[in-house]
Amino acid sequence: MAEKKSKLVEIKTKETTASVEEFINNIQDEQKRKDSFVILEMMKKASGEEPKMWGSSIIGFGNKRYKSPASGREVDWLRIGFSPRKANLSLYIGVGIKENQAALKKLGKHKTGVGCLYINKLEDVDLKVLKGMIDVYLNWT
Numbered sequence: 001m002a003e004k005k006s007k008l009v010e011i012k013t014k015e016t017t018a019s020v021e022e023f024i025n026n027i028q029d030e031q032k033r034k035d036s037f038v039i040l041e042m043m044k045k046a047s048g049e050e051p052k053m054w055g056s057s058i059i060g061f062g063n064k065r066y067k068s069p070a071s072g073r074e075v076d077w078l079r080i081g082f083s084p085r086k087a088n089l090s091l092y093i094g095v096g097i098k099e100n101q102a103a104l105k106k107l108g109k110h111k112t113g114v115g116c117l118y119i120n121k122l123e124d125v126d127l128k129v130l131k132g133m134i135d136v137y138l139n140w141t
Helices: 020-025 030-047 101-107 127-140
Strands: 051-054 058-067 073-084 089-092 111-113 116-119
Touching: 020 030, 020 051, 020 058, 030 051, 030 058, 030 073, 030 089, 030 127, 051 073, 073 127, 101 127
Parallel strands: none
Antiparallel strands: 051 058, 058 073, 073 089, 089 116, 111 116
């Protein structure tokens, strides 16, 4: 079977020069703002990268080109990141349900999506388990 030809796709959400700290300081919900600073430091330390805003509401660390095995399409995206959304904290840490099954059982209250981990507040989860999941993903990529 022939390998699918890759095609770099331009996506709307791109790295910007906006201030990460200013963005977090403008979060209305005090708990979400505090949690965001904790996640910011956790990801900064784990990745060794400086945070950058991606679009208007995502904080990302590093860059990576992802290739879809199904379509062959490629996109430039952040290695890890998070977004303090109104409904929850969305963490972009490449959550693989099978690969992280044991950690997810120990994590605490959360939901998962394709590549995302959703938590309401940090007090709902075990921070050591979360840090471990971030470290595992960064070492895998």
